[in-house]
Amino acid sequence: MYAAKGLGLAANQVGVLSRVFVLDLSQKEENAPRQPLFFLNPEIVEGEGELYEEEGCLSIPGYSAKVKRLARVLVRALDREGKPFEMELEGLGARAVQHELDHLNGVLYVDHLSALKRKLFLRWWKKHRPRD
Ligand SMILES: [Zn+2]
Secondary structure, eight states, X not given: OTTTTOSEEEGGGGTOOSSEEEEOGGGGSTTOOOOOEEEEEEEEEEEEOXXXXXXXXXXXXXXXXXXXXXXXXXXXXXXXXXXXXXXXXXXHHHHHHHHHHHHHTTOOGGGGSOHHHHHHHHHHHHHHSOOO
């Protein structure tokens, strides 16, 4: 995640089948200290507002598109020690949580695109997907 300058990473993106993701919003700023947040069994218990901003994904390098998301979310999860916590996030943080939670549910941000934009994405993907 840090090597690719990502803000978040879900366990299943690296082949670990656990409902865990990490976020480090400090990585938006150059040379900020690393402050990874750990979310185990996360769920969004409340959300409101709407954002429509550009998103990318470490699993689809080189592509980005605008996605509709909740502007504010209240997340409930367990921390690294298994202790429950709740966190309110807005803006970028809210978008990142929804993006990573989607990963845990097998959903990519391109799954939220309109039929036409999804078609354009799939055309792009055919040309750019990594090959073995
Ligand atoms: Zn992603």
